[in-house]
Amino acid sequence: MSQGSNFVDYVKVCCRSGKGGAGSAHLHRDKHTAKGGPDGGDGGRGGHIILKGSAQIWTLLHLKYRKHIIAENGEGGGSALRSGRNGKDEILEVPLGTIAKDAETGETLFEITEDGQTEILTAGGRGGLGNWHFKTPTMQTPRFAQPGEPGKEEWMILELKVLADVGLVGFPNAGKSTLLSVVSAAKPEIADYPFTTIVPNLGIVAYRDSKSFVMADIPGIIEGASKGKGLGFRFLRHIERNSVLLFMVPADTSRSINEEYQILKRELHEYNPELMQKPHVLAITKSDLLDEELKREMKNDLPKLPYVFISSVAQQGLVELKDILWKAINTETES
Template identity: 80%
Template structure:
């Protein structure tokens, strides 16, 4: 199984919170009191479904087959003003960068960004009030209490956006997986055909003096990805979180480097105009195929205003310079 196939970035789950317990309508009785006043306790709150950030998690794999999450019901109130026990909360641990949405409307409910951060995904029903709450000057012995509120059953989506320092952007077969396998310990599936990468791969890139940064190989985009063609939106969204975008154009492209770069840029802009304000670096890949004269010719055609470098992952050419360039961009400002 390829390393990336365990990467789960989207789960849809049915969350059912607990019902609140009913309040008690008990009237006080003991051997000294034949007709005491109301002493019914409140019902317990139903259990919440809670989402909690866990910095040790990288994927949503542990939730992939958990289609239903059911919290416990609150217990009813008792005599002597005893409150019912609160229903058991269900806690879903998620990686940082997870967004919770309403599956019906697509509305974003919240985002988890810190270790240990907790948010309620589905509220448990409130417990009913006991009869002592309803005592008044005109109603000394209320013989009724509130029922507990029902819980909710809601379909929610949990979606992970990768948190990485560098996101690799390029058409299928631009050499992104090969670069990641060379600069980090990641073992992405690599082959010489389009769409080899169908899930994002994360790699930790060792840099000088024990420093490191995270690189994400995102599945190749094609023209029209912003309209949902090809692998489309599902993977473009991962790029939103990267602090630097590394555009990769192979030296053997049928277009000019400038043309290919501009198509990639327009896809990103169509998807989210804010992405084009991120720092960008251009790497021309597979340059082991070029002689010096051809490389100089290509150099003259590079787009202006973007740091560019010629690399070959296979021949280990320009890799250290690329790391230097990326490190500089990551740490600017």
């Protein structure tokens, strides 16, 4: 997966679906028939703009510079009841976890969650009916047909929620990027200042017997993020898709471990109470700074949830952490 600036999780596009072809008002004529009945065919429908889920795509980058998506118009009907050709659909492949919204109203239309899933984003206009539809006992030769429906032009927003098994939650500098770089092949930018991670980094974590799971380092949340402070809503929404939340609190925090965990939990609860239903696991990072006696003392103050002392740099506790996460993911999947 592309890292850094190539991770695009929000695009706004103008969608113009095709207009429907007009029905034909043709009357049948040949060398034997001077005044035949109506035989005008129907117009073809205008092309739809369709979203299609693809497990091979991780970002919306390919749509970032495509501001206008235009589908083909339907063709008009012909004589001898020939229908016009439908306009060609414009199919946009998007990553799993993409949400489509109406840019005017902000309403969520649908979400793409499965590989190969297709949804119509903007429908093409219907083709007009040919004149043979309008024949009645009192009107044997209708000389009119329906025009095709116009296509639609509308602005749409596509947003990506990262699909991952484990979401890393912690304040800036809690060691999330370092952990991800050590346990997976991801190469996140790492520096000792807040908000190094400004896009979610995904990493595949190898586990026992060729198993693996996806871990996402979500940009650091700070107190007030649920109210849109800091990097706010745009990044908190990535956490919604993860099945297990790994809370990371550094051993050298100025607060107690429990206090920092409660603040992180409160931020998530204010943003979306449903996040409290997900399994929580606690990792105390930078634990190479602690001796056994300090660890024993700290255990008395820890919140009641699965926890592990780890050090990404010193490679301590990482196997145990993977075991706890694997168990949590699979308990969640089975329930």
